[in-house]
Amino acid sequence: MAHVDTQHHGNRSNKRIAYGLVLVVALMVGMAYAAVPLYQIFCQVTGYGGTTQRAEDGAISTIDREMAVRFAAQVDADLPVKIVPAATQVDKIGKKITVTYEATNLTDEPVKTVASFNVTPASMGAYFNKIECFCFTEQTLAPNETVQMPVLYYLDPELDLNDELDTIREITLFYAFHAS
Numbered sequence: 001m002a003h004v005d006t007q008h009h010g011n012r013s014n015k016r017i018a019y020g021l022v023l024v025v026a027l028m029v030g031m032a033y034a035a036v037p038l039y040q041i042f043c044q045v046t047g048y049g050g051t052t053q054r055a056e057d058g059a060i061s062t063i064d065r066e067m068a069v070r071f072a073a074q075v076d077a078d079l080p081v082k083i084v085p086a087a088t089q090v091d092k093i094g095k096k097i098t099v100t101y102e103a104t105n106l107t108d109e110p111v112k113t114v115a116s117f118n119v120t121p122a123s124m125g126a127y128f129n130k131i132e133c134f135c136f137t138e139q140t141l142a143p144n145e146t147v148q149m150p151v152l153y154y155l156d157p158e159l160d161l162n163d164e165l166d167t168i169r170e171i172t173l174f175y176a177f178h179a180s
Contacts, residue, residue: 064092065093069088070172073115076178078179079179080111081177083177093159096154098132100148102149104147105146108143110140112139113180117176119171123168124155124159131154
C-alpha cells in the first residue's frame, strides 16, 4: 500500500490559496486606484451627473434659442482662497463664450488648489462643451495673489433636438475648489 503525503499536499494547497488571496487583494487595490479616472472618463463621455464634454473648437452653428448660464463656486472651509465666479451669461446656443473666475490667495503663503465641476440640471452635461478650462489642473497661487481663470465653452445646438430640454432656460456651471 502506497503512503500519501497529505501534509505536503495540504501545504501546497494552502500556498495556492494564499497566493490567490494576495492576487485578489492586489486587484482590488488596483481597481480602487483606477475607479476615479475610469468614472471620470465615463462621465465625460456620457455627460452623466452633469459632467461636461470636452471640445477642440466651437459649434459649427448657432441657433436663435437663448440660454442663461449661471456660474457658481464653493471653496473648502480649510482652503484660504476667495473665488469670484463669472457673471451670468445669456447668449444664443452654439455661440463660443469666454468667462473668467477670479481666485485670490488670502494668506502670506503659497496655496495649491484644484477644482472639480458639474452642470445642473445634469441632463445638460452632455450638451455643455468646454474648450478651455482650469478644472482638474492644479493652480498654485502666490502669497496674496489674484489670478484670472478663464473658461471657454459653448452649448451644443443639438440640445434643441431633445424635447425633454425644451423647458430649460438656465444652466449652472458649478466648481468646487479643494486644497491640492
